[in-house]
Amino acid sequence: MPATRKTIARRAGVSVATVDRVLRDPQAVRPQTAARVQLALASLRDERASRGRPAKLTSFRIAFVLPQIHSRFLDQVERDIALSASFFREHRVTSSFYRRDFTSQRGTSTFAEQMTDYDALVLVPLDYPWVDRFIEDLNDSGVPVVTVFSDLPGSRRAAYIGVDSRIAGRTAGLLMGRFLGERIGTVAVLSGSSRLHDQVERRTGFSQVLEEDFRNLRLVAEPDFAEDDDGAGLAIQGLVASQPDLAGVYVTGGGILGIAAALQESGDNTRFVLIGHGCTAETRKQLAEHAIDVILDQDTRGIVHWAGLAAVNFLNDVRGALPIPTQETRIYLRENAHA
Structure with missing residues (x-):
C-alpha cells in the first residue's frame, strides 16, 4: 500500500490532519501519537520494500511528467524523453511518461496517489499551490521529485536540473x-x-x-x-x-x-x-x-539525461557522488545558425 497520508492515518488509527502535523512538526503532537505515526510510516515502507522496492535497488522506475499545455518546446521534451529510453536502460532505469493537466486541484491530488508506485519523478511543474502539495506528498511517501527546465524553488523538490x-x-x-x-x-x-x-x-x-x-x-x-x-x-x-x-x-x-x-x-x-x-x-x-x-x-536531451541520473542519485542516497554540470545557455545568430 502506498505511504500516502490516508494510508498512514488508517494504519496509525489517527486522522489525516494529525499525520500532516506529525510530518510537518513532530513536536506539535503528543510523543505517543507521533511515535504511532512514525511506526505506521516505517511499516508501510517495509511493505513497499518487501514488494521488490528495497532501499538499495539495482533498477528503478522513474516517471517523467509534463504539464498538459500547448507548447512546442514541451513537445520536443516529450520526444527527447522517448528517445532517451535506451540511455536509461543502460543505467538500469525504466522510464514512463505522462502529460497531465495540473489546473485541477482534485485531479492533481489523485494523480499524486498514482505516482507513489514509482521510485522517483522528473517533473516540469506549473506554479500552483496544489503542485507544491503534490511534490510534498510524494516526498513524504519516499518518492523524490526532480524538477526540470522550470523550477519551483520554494517546494520540497529534491533538485532542479536546467539552465538558470x-x-x-x-x-x-x-x-x-x-x-x-x-x-x-x-x-x-x-x-x-x-x-x-x-x-x-x-x-x-x-x-x-x-x-x-x-x-x-x-x-x-x-x-x-x-x-x-x-x-x-x-x-x-x-x-x-x-x-x-x-x-x-x-x-x-x-x-x-x-x-x-x-x-x-x-x-x-x-x-x-x-x-x-x-x-x-x-x-x-x-x-x-x-x-x-x-x-x-539549451541541451534538452542532456538535461533529460541528467535529471534521470540525479533522481537515481537521490534514491541511492549518494548525493555527492554524481556531480551535475552547470547547464549553459547557447546563443545562436545568423552566422552560426547551422553550426
Missing part, C-alpha cells in the same frame, strides 16, 4: 540592448504562461538588464501571450499597431515562428530586433533569413 532562467533572460536583455544601440523605442516581452516559473524568471532577468543598462528602451510586458503560430502572428500585428515606436521583441516561450512570419509578410522584420528561445530546424532557417536575430537554446 533569470540569467538566460538577462542574456537576452543584454543582446537586445547591444543590437539596438542608442535607438530610443519600446521593447515588448511576450510570455506564453505565467504558471511556468522559467518564463517568469526570463521576463524578470530581461527587464532587470533593460532597467539597469538601457534606459533608452521602454519595456512593455505581454504575459499569457498566444503560443500557437497563428495566434502569435495576429497578436504581433496588434502590438505593432498599438506601439508605433516598437524596436524589439523578446519571446520567452513559444510563438516566435508565427511572429517572425507575420513580420516578414508585412515587410516590417528589418525594423525590429527579434529574440527568442528554442533552436529548431524552423528557427535556424529564420535566423539564416534574418527573420529572427537571436535564439537562446
Whole structure:
C-alpha cells in the first residue's frame, strides 16, 4: 500500500490532519501519537520494500511528467524523453511518461496517489499551490521529485536540473540592448504562461538588464501571450499597431515562428530586433533569413539525461557522488545558425 497520508492515518488509527502535523512538526503532537505515526510510516515502507522496492535497488522506475499545455518546446521534451529510453536502460532505469493537466486541484491530488508506485519523478511543474502539495506528498511517501527546465524553488523538490532562467533572460536583455544601440523605442516581452516559473524568471532577468543598462528602451510586458503560430502572428500585428515606436521583441516561450512570419509578410522584420528561445530546424532557417536575430537554446536531451541520473542519485542516497554540470545557455545568430 502506498505511504500516502490516508494510508498512514488508517494504519496509525489517527486522522489525516494529525499525520500532516506529525510530518510537518513532530513536536506539535503528543510523543505517543507521533511515535504511532512514525511506526505506521516505517511499516508501510517495509511493505513497499518487501514488494521488490528495497532501499538499495539495482533498477528503478522513474516517471517523467509534463504539464498538459500547448507548447512546442514541451513537445520536443516529450520526444527527447522517448528517445532517451535506451540511455536509461543502460543505467538500469525504466522510464514512463505522462502529460497531465495540473489546473485541477482534485485531479492533481489523485494523480499524486498514482505516482507513489514509482521510485522517483522528473517533473516540469506549473506554479500552483496544489503542485507544491503534490511534490510534498510524494516526498513524504519516499518518492523524490526532480524538477526540470522550470523550477519551483520554494517546494520540497529534491533538485532542479536546467539552465538558470533569470540569467538566460538577462542574456537576452543584454543582446537586445547591444543590437539596438542608442535607438530610443519600446521593447515588448511576450510570455506564453505565467504558471511556468522559467518564463517568469526570463521576463524578470530581461527587464532587470533593460532597467539597469538601457534606459533608452521602454519595456512593455505581454504575459499569457498566444503560443500557437497563428495566434502569435495576429497578436504581433496588434502590438505593432498599438506601439508605433516598437524596436524589439523578446519571446520567452513559444510563438516566435508565427511572429517572425507575420513580420516578414508585412515587410516590417528589418525594423525590429527579434529574440527568442528554442533552436529548431524552423528557427535556424529564420535566423539564416534574418527573420529572427537571436535564439537562446539549451541541451534538452542532456538535461533529460541528467535529471534521470540525479533522481537515481537521490534514491541511492549518494548525493555527492554524481556531480551535475552547470547547464549553459547557447546563443545562436545568423552566422552560426547551422553550426
